[in-house]
Structures are given as structure tokens and as C-alpha cells.
Amino acid sequence: VSERLVQVGQIISSPTMNVGGGTALLTLSDLSRVFVLASVDESDVGLVRPKQQATIRVDAFPDEVFQGEVVRVATKGGKVSNVVTFDVKIEVLGAGIKKLLPQMTADVEILAAEKESALSLPSEAVKRRGSGKVVLIPSASGGEPAPVPVTTGIDDGTRVEILSGLEEGAVV
Numbered sequence: 001v002s003e004r005l006v007q008v009g010q011i012i013s014s015p016t017m018n019v020g021g022g023t024a025l026l027t028l029s030d031l032s033r034v035f036v037l038a039s040v041d042e043s044d045v046g047l048v049r050p051k052q053q054a055t056i057r058v059d060a061f062p063d064e065v066f067q068g069e070v071v072r073v074a075t076k077g078g079k080v081s082n083v084v085t086f087d088v089k090i091e092v093l094g095a096g097i098k099k100l101l102p103q104m105t106a107d108v109e110i111l112a113a114e115k116e117s118a119l120s121l122p123s124e125a126v127k128r129r130g131s132g133k134v135v136l137i138p139s140a141s142g143g144e145p146a147p148v149p150v151t152t153g154i155d156d157g158t159r160v161e162i163l164s165g166l167e168e169g170a171v172v
Contacts, residue, residue, distance in 0.1 A: 002029035002102055034092040034100050036068060038108040039078075039085040047112035048073050054090045057107045061099060068092045070110060113154040120159045125172050126152060135165070135172050 004026045006012055012023035036056055040048055048070060056066040074087040090108060092100060126133050133152055136145035150165030166172070 001026050003027035029102055031097075031102075034097045035071070036090045036092060036106045036108060038088045038090060038106070038110075040073075040088045040110075042077055042084040042086065044112075045073065045077075045086040045088070048086075048088055048110055053111045055109045055111075056090065056092060058100065058104050060101075060104060064096060064099075066092050066096045066100070067094050068108070115154065115161065118153070119162045119166065119168055121162055121166075121172060123155065123158055123160050126150065126160050126162075135162075138171060 005024050006026075012025070036054075038054075050070050050072065052070045054068040054070060056068050057064070058066070068090040070088060071091050072089040077084040077086045088108075088110070090110075121135065125135055127136065127147070128134075129147060129149075133150055134147035135150050137148050138145050148165055151163040153161030153163045155161070
């Protein structure tokens with residue numbers, strides 16, 4: 001029983017006397033499967049798909065990381081204060097689900113892409129120039145840095161993968 005809506009001795013309406021269908025007495029919750037409902041910004045939701053892995057952290061257990069998997073991405077967003085977000089349903093997996101309770105606040109990270117041994121730079125090193133992207137390389141004579149066109153790949157907000165235009169070890 002996760003919620004009791006009436007108290008002992010309280011008078012409730014009968015479904016035969018009330019068109020509304022009566023009074024709910026309590027709420028039962030099946031905690032054998034636990035889900036987290038995450039609000040994902042519209043700029044990021046295009047990267048989220050079912051079956052992607054997620055890590056979940058809750059304030060009640062700050063030193064623990066729970067694993068999860070995306071189950072559903074909402075087809076319609078919600079708008080609050082001119083910010084559109086989409087609900088993403090994530091199932092919590094593993095033995096740790098017994099610790100989680102309904103209505104806990106969670107921080108979720110969804111793994112959208114992953115690469116090993118990728119050439120990457122800090123995001124601030126990559127500049128937009130027209131329709132492309134460039135990285136500034138110091139000139140040998142000590143003058144103005146030279147822009148070098150690059151092709152970028154995945155981006156985590158702090159680092160950007162460089163697919164072409166630079167070699168490993170280049171000074172930027």
C-alpha cells in the first residue's frame with residue numbers, strides 16, 4: 001500500500017449513489033519493476049532511443065549508481081516556461097531496485113553514443129565558420145593562428161570528436 005486516501009471512520013460515497021464511481025480507498029504499487037520518468041530537453045531528445053543504457057543517481061543513496069535502460073520516448077513534448085521537454089521512461093535494472101521508492105528525485109544520464117580511442121578536443125577549441133567548423137592552429141612565425149577545417153563527430157558538451165582535418169598530437 002503506497003497511499004491511503006481515507007481514514008478509519010470516514011464516510012465515503014457509494015458508487016450506486018454517485019455518478020462519479022465512488023471513492024478511491026488506497027493505492028497499491030507493484031515495486032517488482034521500477035521506472036524513472038526523465039524530462040529530456042528537445043535539443044537532446046533526437047539522440048534518445050529505446051534500449052539505450054542509462055545511469056541513475058538518487059539523493060537518498062549518493063554513493064550508488066543504478067543501471068537502467070530506455071523503454072519509451074514520448075511522441076509529444078510538454079512546454080513549461082517556453083522550454084519543451086519530452087518524457088523518457090527508463091526501467092531500473094539490477095538488484096538495487098529494491099532501494100528505490102516511488103516519487104524519489106533522480107538524476108539520469110543516457111548513453112547516446114560511445115567510442116574508444118577517438119581523437120577529441122575540448123568543445124571551446126572548435127569554432128563555427130560559415131557552414132563548417134574550424135580549429136585554430138598556431139602559426140610557425142608567431143603570427144595569427146591559422147584556421148584548419150575539421151569534420152566533427154559525437155559531442156558530450158565538453159569534448160568533441162574530430163573525424164578529419166587534424167592528426168593526433170597536433171597543437172591547437
